[in-house]
Amino acid sequence: MGICQDNSNQYLRDVGYNVIRLPRDFLPPLSLIGKQGGNTDELGPLNLLLDHPSAPLPAISSDQPAANINGKSTSSLSISLGVSILAGLIAGLGGGKLGATTSFTNARALTFEFNNVVFDSVQPLVVSNYLSGGEVDASSPLLQRYLLGDGALYVVTERLMSDQITVSFEVNSGVKASVDVPVIANQVGGSVSVALASGRTNAVTFKGPQKLTFGFKCFEIGIKNGVITMFSVTPGSTPLSLTEQQASGVLLTGSGLLDLGTTSGGG
Secondary structure, three states, X not given: OOOOOOOOOHHHHOOOOEEEEEEEOOOOOOEEEEEEOOEEEEEEEHXXXXXXXXXXXXXXXXXXXXXXXXXXXXXXXXXXXHHHHHXXXXXXXXXXXXXXXXXXXXXXXXXXXXXXXXXXXXXXXXXXXXXXXXXXXXXXXXXXXXXXXXXXXEEEEEEEEEEEEEEEEEEEOOEEOOEOHHHHHHHHOOOOEEEEOOOOOOEEEEEEXXXXXXXXXXXXXXXXXXXXXXXXXXXXXXXXXXXXXXXXXXXXOOOOEEEEOOOOOOO
């Protein structure tokens, strides 16, 4: 799918995250992502970069509550774009195909809210010490292609996850839309539960059995004064894409939007 220039990603970018337009269960901390020639690959865990690590891989802290993110909403999105995104979310959660029809609502716009948000993370300083204390594999294609060549290499240090998404339907700003929950539930099927959000007549909550990654932080890996080093990057400034075989065509644009489309490409 294409990229729209809206501010739906601002709610996470302001607190240091890149936004994934269509979340999937991927990109755990310590994942290496390499970009070269307009294509980007998820390369595997960080230890692939070192020949003789001086220490075990840094420990990952899992399923930590993300109170500052839980319940935050995106900006309003058009119904056509919103339903397309919703279909991808439902599929990621384990549901069936929603389809392009909007017969279940008279809404013209949607907003998305992630609930039950948790995060997995590693401490960047510990990752930096792990890299600086190890011996880089001189024959590694990671070194030749991404550190010494014309590519770029990134390491994921944190990811946000959720197994529950609430979608609000509006006719226009401030005007609630009607929603036929049974029709949506019948289309969704699978293992995803569908219900009206508590106390809200125009909001539907979708909950699945698996968590989806919808935001992440990363650092660029480079060489400074002959030593492998981590460099901070501004949220949204890292142009990343993953091939279709790896993550259904993930693209992170310069606006900080990680999009799961059908083709790979540079940001």
